[in-house]
Amino acid sequence: MTDASPARALGFRPLYLQVKESLVRRLIEGSWQPGQLIPSEMELAREIGVSQGTIRKALNAMTAENLLIRRQGHGTYVAAPEESRILFQFFRLVRDTGERTFPTSRVLSWTKQRAEKEEAEALDIAATASVWRIERVRYLGEDPLIVEYISLPARRFPGFEKLTDIPNNVYRLYSERWGLTIGSGTERIKAIAASAEDARHLGCKRGTPLLRITRVAFDLEHKPVELRISRCLTERAHYLSDLK
Amino acid sequence: MTDASPARALGFRPLYLQVKESLVRRLIEGSWQPGQLIPSEMELAREIGVSQGTIRKALNAMTAENLLIRRQGHGTYVAAPEESRILFQFFRLVRDTGERTFPTSRVLSWTKQRAEKEEAEALDIAATASVWRIERVRYLGEDPLIVEYISLPARRFPGFEKLTDIPNNVYRLYSERWGLTIGSGTERIKAIAASAEDARHLGCKRGTPLLRITRVAFDLEHKPVELRISRCLTERAHYLSDLK
DNA sequence: CAGTGGTCTAGACCACGCC
DNA sequence: GCGTGGTCTAGACCACTGG
Numbered sequence: 001m002t003d004a005s006p007a008r009a010l011g012f013r014p015l016y017l018q019v020k021e022s023l024v025r026r027l028i029e030g031s032w033q034p035g036q037l038i039p040s041e042m043e044l045a046r047e048i049g050v051s052q053g054t055i056r057k058a059l060n061a062m063t064a065e066n067l068l069i070r071r072q073g074h075g076t077y078v079a080a081p082e083e084s085r086i087l088f089q090f091f092r093l094v095r096d097t098g099e100r101t102f103p104t105s106r107v108l109s110w111t112k113q114r115a116e117k118e119e120a121e122a123l124d125i126a127a128t129a130s131v132w133r134i135e136r137v138r139y140l141g142e143d144p145l146i147v148e149y150i151s152l153p154a155r156r157f158p159g160f161e162k163l164t165d166i167p168n169n170v171y172r173l174y175s176e177r178w179g180l181t182i183g184s185g186t187e188r189i190k191a192i193a194a195s196a197e198d199a200r201h202l203g204c205k206r207g208t209p210l211l212r213i214t215r216v217a218f219d220l221e222h223k224p225v226e227l228r229i230s231r232c233l234t235e236r237a238h239y240l241s242d243l244k
Numbered sequence: 245m246t247d248a249s250p251a252r253a254l255g256f257r258p259l260y261l262q263v264k265e266s267l268v269r270r271l272i273e274g275s276w277q278p279g280q281l282i283p284s285e286m287e288l289a290r291e292i293g294v295s296q297g298t299i300r301k302a303l304n305a306m307t308a309e310n311l312l313i314r315r316q317g318h319g320t321y322v323a324a325p326e327e328s329r330i331l332f333q334f335f336r337l338v339r340d341t342g343e344r345t346f347p348t349s350r351v352l353s354w355t356k357q358r359a360e361k362e363e364a365e366a367l368d369i370a371a372t373a374s375v376w377r378i379e380r381v382r383y384l385g386e387d388p389l390i391v392e393y394i395s396l397p398a399r400r401f402p403g404f405e406k407l408t409d410i411p412n413n414v415y416r417l418y419s420e421r422w423g424l425t426i427g428s429g430t431e432r433i434k435a436i437a438a439s440a441e442d443a444r445h446l447g448c449k450r451g452t453p454l455l456r457i458t459r460v461a462f463d464l465e466h467k468p469v470e471l472r473i474s475r476c477l478t479e480r481a482h483y484l485s486d487l488k
Numbered sequence: 489c490a491g492t493g494g495t496c497t498a499g500a501c502c503a504c505g506c507c
Numbered sequence: 508g509c510g511t512g513g514t515c516t517a518g519a520c521c522a523c524t525g526g
Contacts, residue, residue, distance in 0.1 A: 012503070014514060040492065051516045056493085065488070072493045073523035090487050094432075185487035188338075190478040191435040191453035209435035209453035215487075234434040241485050243334050243429035243459075244309070256522070258495060284511065295497045300512085316512045317504035 019048060020058035027067060027078060028220050030179050034080035038068075041076075067183065067220070081172040081182070090171070090185060090217075093232060094240045095140060103138040103145060105168045110134045112154055112161065119151045122216050122227040130154040134166055137201050145237060147201045151227040156180065171217075180225055185217040189239065192231070202233050211239060263292060264302035271311060271322060272464050274423050278324035282312075285320075311427065311464070325416040325426070334415070334429060334461075337476060338484045339384060347382040347389060349412045354378045356398055356405065363395045366460050366471040374398040378410055381445050389481060391445045395471040400424065414470075415461075424469055429461040433483065436475070446477050455483060 023044075026032045038044075041059065045052045059076060062068045066089060069077045079085065083102050094100050115123070115131045123131070134150040150170065154160065157178055167173050174180040194208040202208075210231045217226040232239075267288075270276045282288075285303065289296045303320060306312045310333060313321045323329065327346050338344050359367070359375045367375070378394040394414065398404065401422055411417050418424040438452040446452075454475050461470040476483075 016514075042492090053517080054515060057514085059493095070493065071524085073491080073525080075492060075524095092485070092487075183488075187485040187487060189433065189455065189483040189485065191455045191476075193453050207451070209437050211433065211435045211455075217487075232435075239433040239485075241336070241431040241433065241483075243336075243431060243461075244427075260495075286511095297498080298496060301495085303512095314512065315505085317506075317510080319511060 015050060016054045016057040016061070019050060019054060020061050022048070023058060023062065024067065024220060027181065032078050034078050034175055034181070036078045037075045038078060065183065081169065081175050083169055086169060086171055090182070092187075092240050093145070093237050095237050101140060102168070103140050105136045105138050105148075105166075107166045108135040108137065110160075110163070110166060115151075115153075119227055122214075123151065123153045123224045125153045125155070132157060132160050134170075136166070140237060143236065144202045145233055147198055147231045149229045152225070156225065174225065181220050182217045182225060183220045184222070185215050188214045190214075194231070198231050202231075204233060204235075208233070210234070213239070259294060260298045260301040260305070263294060263298060264305050266292070267302060267306065268311065268464060271425065276322050278322050278419055278425070280322045281319045282322060309427065325413065325419050327413055330413060330415055334426070336431070336484050337389070337481050339481050345384060346412070347384050349380045349382050349392075349410075351410045352379040352381065354404075354407075354410060359395070359397075363471055366458075367395065367397045367468045369397045369399070376401060376404050378414075380410070384481060387480065388446045389477055391442055391475045393473045396469070400469065418469065425464050426461045426469060427464045428466070429459050432458045434458075438475070442475050446475075448477060448479075452477070454478070457483070 023032075032038055039047070041052050041055045044055045048055070059068060059070065063070050063076075066085070067079055069079050071077070087100055087102050091100075091102065093103075110132060112130055112132050115125060115127065115129050117127065119125075119131050120127045120129065125131075132152045132154055134148075134152075136148050136150075137144050138146040138148055152160070157174075159177075171182045174182065190212045192210050192212045194202065194204055194206055194210050196206050198204070198210060199206045199208070202210075211234055213228075213230040213232060215226070215228040215230070216224050217228065219225045267276075276282055283291070285296050285299045288299045292299070303312060303314065307314050307320075310329070311323055313323050315321070331344055331346050335344075335346065337347075354376060356374055356376050359369060359371065359373050361371065363369075363375050364371045364373065369375075376396040376398055378392075378396075380392050380394075381388050382390040382392055396404070401418075403421075415426045418426065434456045436454050436456045438446065438448055438450055438454050440450055442448070442454060443450045443452070446454075455478055457472075457474040457476065459470070459472040459474070460468050461472065463469045
């Protein structure tokens with residue numbers, strides 16, 4: 001309608017993608033908070049000055065990336081790091097019976113240290129930067145299943161030392177305390193033999209085959225936020241991956 | 245459109261989904277062959293009697309499921325089981341260097357036998373049905389990487405015994421010889437210790453930790469077509485999984 | 489009932505690839 | 508230039524939700 005977009009000769013970018021980016025920025029900057037109901041399509045269309053169809057295409061694209069949740073007859077919400085969603089999107093270890101349950105955690109330690117080379121590379125920080133390290137054991141019911149080592153770039157988590165405990169759902173912690181939303185991740189899996197330390201934590205023999213899952217989790221700007229190495233027993237559970 | 249008898253309150257099916265299903269049927273029945281250029285949006289709209297926009301939504305949904313490939317200025321093609329696509333969609337083992345290359349294969353045997361319980365359950369066939377079993381070792385370059393056991397329901401692969409060899413890309417074989425298109429799959433991963441047989445094939449020690457990947461692959465009707473158990477060395481490679 | 493997102497249509501124009 | 512898929516718009520109607 002109001003064709004007020006002159007510079008489109010070179011470097012073409014569809015309008016709905018520009019709209020999407022400006023809306024994602026609202027999420028990044030926190031003007032739209034997780035769980036919040038956002039304005040309706042019509043309101044956004046009026047505000048931004050494009051048609052409802054263009055808004056819709058932007059919102060649907062964001063929904064496909066798990067950034068929004070749309071409910072007919074209700075409205076559009078900012079996706080929140082709820083356990084049920086985390087469980088499906090980020091937790092791929094499933095009991096052999098098929099149940100998907102969120103594991104509980106027992107935190108062993110959290111300390112601030114100089115980054116190791118692997119951490120610095122994965123988190124894209126200086127080799128001299130410091131990281132917070134969390135070490136915990138995770139259980140499915142009574143059974144220890146995972147020994148987990150989480151590394152966080154200290155610069156992006158100011159005041160981390162003031163925490164009195166580490167909750168089970170750390171992605172909600174990142175979101176609520178530092179406004180960091182985890183939007184995507186990559187996992188690399190190898191088979192390894194349990195170390196003496198693994199054996200102690202998991203109650204298995206040394207040398208037992210384990211999955212070692214190396215995850216890098218990214219925020220909405222696709223910058224790495226977390227490195228997580230999980231060493232998992234797979235006697236009663238398995239890693240589930242959909243090919244589609 | 246089908247079950248039109250009971251309450252419509254919960255039985256609503258959007259037009260574009262009905263269109264999509266009728267187009268998918270053309271793929272299943274083979275009236276559209278892999279690699280083929282299909283009619284343009286305008287032609288399909290005229291033929292089916294809906295608007296171009298509805299056709300577009302159906303085609304885009306199919307493209308999102310990797311059934312079609314659309315190229316602006318060119319047309320819409322039926323996706324073919326090309327190596328590059330298979331590599332990206334179905335082969336998740338990546339060299340630690342980051343290279344994604346299609347492994348080569350050395351076939352050890354293919355035989356027809358009575359299904360084991362695990363095979364019958366995964367393939368949803370009778371406990372007394374017979375299956376074709378393929379056993380092969382796969383290599384990245386010179387290095388043996390995977391011992392692979394493939395099971396196929398014999399009823400869906402008539403004339404299998406006439407094969408003189410098994411090509412590396414079996415999904416293309418299924419497609420070209422039996423018109424079976426693999427559209428999706430599920431993988432379940434555990435860590436195991438190499439058996440004596442694994443050790444012989446992979447050139448590793450007995451007890452070396454391996455990934456055991458159990459894949460069930462489905463056709464376009466979501467019926468299971470293949471059970472594949474891969475036992476993988478992960479010393480120079482890893483399994484890659486994207487969380488999004 | 490009003491308001492939301494979801495579907496469907498129709499027409500115009502744009503970017504792309506090939507002749 | 509022509510035909511393709513891709514974008515954008517506008518308006519109508521449908522299905523779902525809650526007050």
